[in-house]
Amino acid sequence: MEQQDPRTRILDAAEELFYGQGIQAVGMDAVRAASGMTMRRLYQHFPSKGELVEAYLLRRDGRWRASLAVYVSRTGGSPREQLLAVFDWLGRWFAEPGFRGCAFVNSLGELGAVSPAVVAAARHHKAEFGGYLAGLAEAAGAPPATAVHLTLLAEGAITSAAVHGDPTAAADAREAARLLLDATPAR
Amino acid sequence: MEQQDPRTRILDAAEELFYGQGIQAVGMDAVRAASGMTMRRLYQHFPSKGELVEAYLLRRDGRWRASLAVYVSRTGGSPREQLLAVFDWLGRWFAEPGFRGCAFVNSLGELGAVSPAVVAAARHHKAEFGGYLAGLAEAAGAPPATAVHLTLLAEGAITSAAVHGDPTAAADAREAARLLLDATPAR
DNA sequence: CGTCAGTGAGAACGATCGTTCTCACCGCTG
DNA sequence: CAGCGGTGAGAACGATCGTTCTCACTGACG
Numbered sequence: 001m002e003q004q005d006p007r008t009r010i011l012d013a014a015e016e017l018f019y020g021q022g023i024q025a026v027g028m029d030a031v032r033a034a035s036g037m038t039m040r041r042l043y044q045h046f047p048s049k050g051e052l053v054e055a056y057l058l059r060r061d062g063r064w065r066a067s068l069a070v071y072v073s074r075t076g077g078s079p080r081e082q083l084l085a086v087f088d089w090l091g092r093w094f095a096e097p098g099f100r101g102c103a104f105v106n107s108l109g110e111l112g113a114v115s116p117a118v119v120a121a122a123r124h125h126k127a128e129f130g131g132y133l134a135g136l137a138e139a140a141g142a143p144p145a146t147a148v149h150l151t152l153l154a155e156g157a158i159t160s161a162a163v164h165g166d167p168t169a170a171a172d173a174r175e176a177a178r179l180l181l182d183a184t185p186a187r
Numbered sequence: 188m189e190q191q192d193p194r195t196r197i198l199d200a201a202e203e204l205f206y207g208q209g210i211q212a213v214g215m216d217a218v219r220a221a222s223g224m225t226m227r228r229l230y231q232h233f234p235s236k237g238e239l240v241e242a243y244l245l246r247r248d249g250r251w252r253a254s255l256a257v258y259v260s261r262t263g264g265s266p267r268e269q270l271l272a273v274f275d276w277l278g279r280w281f282a283e284p285g286f287r288g289c290a291f292v293n294s295l296g297e298l299g300a301v302s303p304a305v306v307a308a309a310r311h312h313k314a315e316f317g318g319y320l321a322g323l324a325e326a327a328g329a330p331p332a333t334a335v336h337l338t339l340l341a342e343g344a345i346t347s348a349a350v351h352g353d354p355t356a357a358a359d360a361r362e363a364a365r366l367l368l369d370a371t372p373a374r
Numbered sequence: 375c376g377t378c379a380g381t382g383a384g385a386a387c388g389a390t391c392g393t394t395c396t397c398a399c400c401g402c403t404g
Numbered sequence: 405c406a407g408c409g410g411t412g413a414g415a416a417c418g419a420t421c422g423t424t425c426t427c428a429c430t431g432a433c434g
Contacts, residue, residue: 021300024211027391038412039393049392105346106296109288113208126350149340149363152356156343159292163313169339176336180363183370214421225382226423236422377434386425395416404407 007045010035014056019103023053023110050115053107057121060103065128072136079140080181083150084174086133090154091170094161101162129154146184150177194232197222201243206290210240210297237304240294244308247290252315259323266327267368270337271361273320277341278357281348288349316341333371337364 004012013034017026028049032042046052068089075085093099100106104122111118130151137147157173160166191199200221204213215236219229233239255276262272280286287293291309298305317338324334344360347353 022297024297025301028393029391039414040411043393047393100300101292101296102346105288105292105350108350109293109296110209110211113287114212122350126347145359145362148359149366152340152343152347152360152363153336154343155346156339156341159289159342159346160313160339163292163295163309172332172335173339175332176339176367179336179370180366183366215423216421226384227381230423234423375434377432379430379432381430382428384426387423389421389423391418391420393417393419396414398412400409400411402408402410404405 006035006037006041010037010042010045010052011056011059014052015060018053018056019060019100019106020098023107028052050117053111053115054117054121057104057107057118057125061121061125061128064103064125065132068129069132079136080142083133083136083140083142083181084177086136086150086154087157087170087174087177090157090161090173091167094157094167094170099161099167102158105159126155140181141185142181143184146180149180153177153180193222193224193228197224197229197232197239198243198246201239202247205240205243206247206287206293207285210294215239237302240298240302241304241308244291244294244305244312248308248312248315251290251312252319256319266323267329270320270323270327270329270368271364273323273337273341274344274357274361274364277344277348277360278354281344281354281357286348286354289345292346313342327368328372329368330371333367336367340364340367 010031014026014031017030017034028042029039031052032039035042046055068086071089071092072082072085075082075088077085104125107118108122112122130147133151133154134144134147137144137150153173153176157169160169197218201213201218204217204221215229216226218239219226222229233242255273258276258279259269259272262269264272291312294305295309299309317334320338320341321331321334324331324337340360340363344356347356
């Protein structure tokens with residue numbers, strides 16, 4: 001309830017609305033109302049909807065990857081266990097109320113053909129995620145190709161969970177990942 | 188150039204525009220112009236944009252799966268080879284000009300929160316695709332879980348190819364699928 | 375020839391959106 | 405107290421969208 005930094009309040013409102021309903025389906029007035037702002041102050045912080053969308057994606061990317069990294073590192077297991085913990089984290093995410101798939105994939109489908117900034121944000125997000133998995137895989141002694149395979153499994157699990165509204169895709173992907181890790185030499 | 192069935196002409200125009208630019212980004216007037224119709228005739232065949240979108244998704248689902256099934260069955264290989272041929276077909280699709288990911292995932296991100304018909308179309312499409320892979324897997328003597336794993340790989344490849352604009356995701360997924368098929372007993 | 379159902383072409387309508395403007399009001403400085 | 409820079413609240417503006425309406429015209433039929 002306490003007053004926060006206006007930018008944070010706006011981004012919080014924008015994230016909930018944009019992610020939950022789609023970017024084009026949410027008008028600036030809805031963001032204004034949800035953030036308890038006046039129109040003037042809203043445009044003072046984000047001079048256009050496009051810049052607000054960009055900031056939303058940028059902040060979400062950082063939060064998402066940080067949350068994943070914290071969860072995985074706290075498992076404290078071997079690198080191999082950490083790789084599998086990624087899929088556990090995905091499963092928790094899928095089960096969150098309001099889960100609606102990957103915000104970057106969604107915004108790409110909506111605005112990718114029209115907004116280069118959205119395309120760049122999505123590519124950056126996915127590239128960073130792939131890089132993170134590649135780092136874990138290297139620590140686990142798995143070949144780089146395996147990291148790519150696990151990335152595809154994670155991506156597929158996100159899409160599948162979003163489409164079917166079923167979080168078990170994470171467990172399925174985890175099992176496939178385990179098989180792939182077993183199928184390739186641990187260095 | 189020859190005159191086609193009006194419904195087909197409208198759906199052709201709608202598919203190209205909706206898939207290429209996103210549904211919300213395309214106005215009915217653009218569909219009218221691209222199909223060489225008058226407004227009256229357009230609304231005569233599809234009384235609302237929602238019904239046009241539904242028809243677009245429905246027809247695309249049928250075409251997409253038929254094209255895949257034809258390609259796979261024409262390989263004439265063993266069931267196992269047919270399973271891998273699915274990923275070859277994906278690779279060809281990814282390399283097509285104008286490829287922009289899965290139309291159903293895209294429309295789901297755009298309209299899923301607001302249109303139950305779009306959600307149903309996406310679920311149906313993905314369920315049918317998963318069922319198709321399950322059938323091939325069973326013929327190949329692979330356990331049902333393997334079919335699920337391959338489905339996740341295919342899904343991930345589609346997303347990855349769309350985000351990075353890189354068709355090689357299909358080959359990566361194919362390699363992972365091969366490893367998974369080798370890792371599980373062929374009955 | 376006269377009538378009329380149906381069409382083509384596009385204007386019109388009402389809603390909504392992103393963005394900007396108005397204006398009354400507040401607190402500060404001289 | 406007089407003046408003024410900045411704010412809140414929301415109306416206003418111009419564009420666009422989905423959908424419907426107008427109207428002149430055509431061709432078939434009596």
